Amino acid sequence: xxxxxxxxxxxxxxxxxxxxxxxxxxxxxxxxxxxxxxxxxxxxxxxxxxxxxxxxxxxxxxxxxxxxxxxxxxxxxxxxxxxxxxxxxxxxxxxxxxxxxxxxxxxxxxxxxxxxxxxxxxxxxxxxxxxxxxxxxxxxxxxxxxxxxxxxxxxxxxxxxxxxxxxxxxxxxxxxxxxxxxxxxxxxxxxxxxxxxxxxxxxxxxxxxxxxxxxxxxxxxxxxxxxxxxxxxxxxxxxxxxxxxxxxxxxxxxxxxxxxxxxxxxxxxxxxxxxxxxxxxxxxxxxxxxxxxxxxxxxxxxxxxxxxxxxxxxxxxxxxxxxxxxxxxxxxxxxxxxxxxxxxxxxxxxxxxxxxxxxxxxxxxxxxxxxxxxxxxxxxxxxxxxxxxxxxxxxxxxxxxxxxxxxxxxxxxxxxxxxxxxxxxxxxxxxxxxxxxxxxxxxxxxxxxxxxxxxxxxxxxxxxxxxxxxxxxxxxxxxxxxxxxxxxxxxxxxxxxxxxxxxxxxxxxxxxxxxxxxxxxxxxxxxxxxxxxxxxxxxxxxxxxxxxxxxxxxxxxxxxxxxxxxxxxxxxxxxxxxxxxxxxxxxxxxxxxxxxxxxxxxxxxxxxxxxxxxxxxxxxxxxxxxxxxxxxxxxxxxxxxxxxxxxxxxxxxxxxxxxxxxxxxxxxxxxxxxxxxxxxxxxxxxxxx
Numbered sequence: 001x002x003x004x005x006x007x008x009x010x011x012x013x014x015x016x017x018x019x020x021x022x023x024x025x026x027x028x029x030x031x032x033x034x035x036x037x038x039x040x041x042x043x044x045x046x047x048x049x050x051x052x053x054x055x056x057x058x059x060x061x062x063x064x065x066x067x068x069x070x071x072x073x074x075x076x077x078x079x080x081x082x083x084x085x086x087x088x089x090x091x092x093x094x095x096x097x098x099x100x101x102x103x104x105x106x107x108x109x110x111x112x113x114x115x116x117x118x119x120x121x122x123x124x125x126x127x128x129x130x131x132x133x134x135x136x137x138x139x140x141x142x143x144x145x146x147x148x149x150x151x152x153x154x155x156x157x158x159x160x161x162x163x164x165x166x167x168x169x170x171x172x173x174x175x176x177x178x179x180x181x182x183x184x185x186x187x188x189x190x191x192x193x194x195x196x197x198x199x200x201x202x203x204x205x206x207x208x209x210x211x212x213x214x215x216x217x218x219x220x221x222x223x224x225x226x227x228x229x230x231x232x233x234x235x236x237x238x239x240x241x242x243x244x245x246x247x248x249x250x251x252x253x254x255x256x257x258x259x260x261x262x263x264x265x266x267x268x269x270x271x272x273x274x275x276x277x278x279x280x281x282x283x284x285x286x287x288x289x290x291x292x293x294x295x296x297x298x299x300x301x302x303x304x305x306x307x308x309x310x311x312x313x314x315x316x317x318x319x320x321x322x323x324x325x326x327x328x329x330x331x332x333x334x335x336x337x338x339x340x341x342x343x344x345x346x347x348x349x350x351x352x353x354x355x356x357x358x359x360x361x362x363x364x365x366x367x368x369x370x371x372x373x374x375x376x377x378x379x380x381x382x383x384x385x386x387x388x389x390x391x392x393x394x395x396x397x398x399x400x401x402x403x404x405x406x407x408x409x410x411x412x413x414x415x416x417x418x419x420x421x422x423x424x425x426x427x428x429x430x431x432x433x434x435x436x437x438x439x440x441x442x443x444x445x446x447x448x449x450x451x452x453x454x455x456x457x458x459x460x461x462x463x464x465x466x467x468x469x470x471x472x473x474x475x476x477x478x479x480x481x482x483x484x485x486x487x488x489x490x491x492x493x494x495x496x497x498x499x500x501x502x503x504x505x506x507x508x509x510x511x512x513x514x515x516x517x518x519x520x521x522x523x524x525x526x527x528x529x530x531x532x533x534x535x536x537x538x539x540x541x542x543x544x545x546x547x548x549x550x551x552x553x554x555x556x557x558x559x560x561x562x563x564x565x566x567x568x569x570x571x572x573x574x575x576x577x578x579x580x581x582x583x584x585x586x587x588x589x590x591x592x593x594x595x596x597x598x599x600x601x602x603x604x605x606x607x608x609x610x611x612x613x614x615x616x617x618x619x620x621x622x623x624x625x626x627x628x629x630x631x632x633x634x635x636x637x638x639x640x641x642x643x644x645x646x647x648x649x650x651x652x653x654x655x656x657x658x659x660x661x662x663x664x665x666x667x668x669x670x671x672x673x674x675x676x677x678x679x680x681x682x683x684x685x686x687x688x689x
Contacts (some may be wrong), residue, residue: 434612508613511526
């Protein structure tokens with residue numbers, strides 16, 4: 001029965017380190033396995049094992065025999081206890097082959113059986129990644145929710161001593177309702193002697209790091225064509241990371257730090273050290289640290305070698321192509337880097353996605369290999385048998401200050417291309433007869449002052465139960481409190497006069513920092529590169545006066561809090577159909593609680609910028625037969641699943657290219673369809689429950 005199959009797929013995300021025959025779903029469900037599904041380790045005890053785990057269950061899900069047993073020899077190069085990295089070419093090729101195997105299962109039953117058969121024979125993170133990519137892309141598994149990665153491997157997100165406390169709580173106090181919630185410590189990676197520690201709340205946020213994993217899950221760099229070749233994928237690689245960097249730089253200003261220094265020299269010592277203090281789920285070792293002032297070196301290890309000079313050569317070739325205005329494929333054909341497709345071509349070439357790069361051999365694999373050189377700095381030749389540091393893993397890379405320095409360099413490469421494009425012309429920017437007369441962002445509370453927004457600390461609870469492999473089976477809730485930034489919800493109000501007929505516009509909202517860490521005013525060119533996209537939506541403009549209202553919680557960039565930290569299990573499933581659709585979102589999207597930069601206790605002034613562009617130039621004709629998917633909320637960062645990116649303009653428009661004015665006031669003054677106002681963000685240093 002189809003429902004059982006879908007249920008089975010859901011359960012394979014749970015307890016990732018336990019064998020497939022143990023109970024799932026809080027001890028209620030077990031799989032009935034064909035004899036050959038058991039690995040050699042348990043082959044002689046199949047009966048004992050099966051009886052032990054099926055004793056008190058409510059549901060048994062029988063799995064079919066496999067029509068053909070796959071040869072998994074290709075996966076053996078990645079050990080079960082090794083760390084899995086999407087930046088590593090060998091690992092990515094293994095994952096690609098595995099995804100192809102999963103996508104090729106002829107029907108739902110066979111896919112379930114294939115997943116269950118392979119699970120215990122593979123590296124657990126390799127399995128969870130490849131399996132999730134297949135579930136996200138198979139037409140027959142649309143309905144299966146993909147749990148947030150922080151629920152599957154919470155060890156990658158949370159300070160490890162909390163898990164010891166959790167195991168103790170769970171075994172000592174049987175009923176989850178009677179347990180005291182555990183506390184996840186604040187600021188545990190460094191003391192305030194380290195300036196970078198001021199940004200720990202951002203870098204080590206659970207929602208930030210899980211977004212990064214889910215984005216790479218929706219946009220894999222290797223695999224079958226239908227999985228990787230997505231609309232404007234390369235451009236989205238540029239834009240999503242560009243926005244993260246803009247947000248990070250603004251967040252640094254909020255904490256009186258200067259903007260990030262791009263890592264454009266791999267031969268200098270790296271002053272920033274990082275000691276992550278988190279355990280890897282697969283081998284129970286901590287991610288290795290990088291000491292302060294570490295020198296990067298050539299990497300020569302059994303599963304991959306890379307020289308710093310390779311990266312330098314690729315960098316020079318990419319920059320040379322940008323200066324010439326074209327790239328060359330492996331036949332020597334010139335492909336122009338124009339204003340529409342140029343950034344998309346560059347994104348796939350720099351990341352690099354080997355099947356989508358116009359010439360992998362020549363332009364190489366700059367971004368991924370930089371991650372590898374940095375992540376092995378502590379043990380580049382494997383003499384100490386240490387695995388990679390946090391920069392080698394998409395679930396943890398954003399914790400490390402050097403992530404933003406490396407991406408600062410990568411973003412600089414893309415920005416060079418953008419800076420060579422023509423300045424936006426009046427025709428591309430204006431929307432004749434549309435005049436924005438009023439702009440406001442206001443907190444929901446009565447009597448709130450317009451254009452003053454509020455941030456504060458909030459204490460929330462994450463459920464660690466899913467990650468406690470081999471913990472008590474009937475346990476569905478082990479709460480751990482953690483502190484994160486939060487913003488008070490607000491409403492935008494825009495008054496727009498339309499002197500023409502009824503028409504459709506796209507409302508684009510950005511905030512730009514006005515001053516740097518020394519309180520010096522920023523030039524338009526600097527503001528442009530740090531403009532933070534807040535929201536983008538379509539609006540009908542009637543002739544005459546229009547009032548456009550929009551809630552901050554509806555943002556096209558972010559996903560609601562529950563989705564970053566959602567609990568697992570039936571008790572937490574919302575019931576209404578639309579709620580369920582939203583709940584089953586892919587986990588890709590900027591966390592709502594970080595939608596607004598922190599600001600300052602005394603208030604920090606930003607430019608709130610709004611533009612109404614002509615929908616006739618923005619609209620995209622979707623291919624008609626693609627069903628609407630629940631994955632549609634944070635489309636600015638994640639696109640739409642199985643659809644074209646829903647905005648024809650280049651991502652980041654109008655701030656993605658140079659503008660015809662010297663400062664933002666002149667720019668906005670020149671166009672009636674734009675407006676701006678001063679926006680103050682005030683941070684309240686209190687913790688709210």
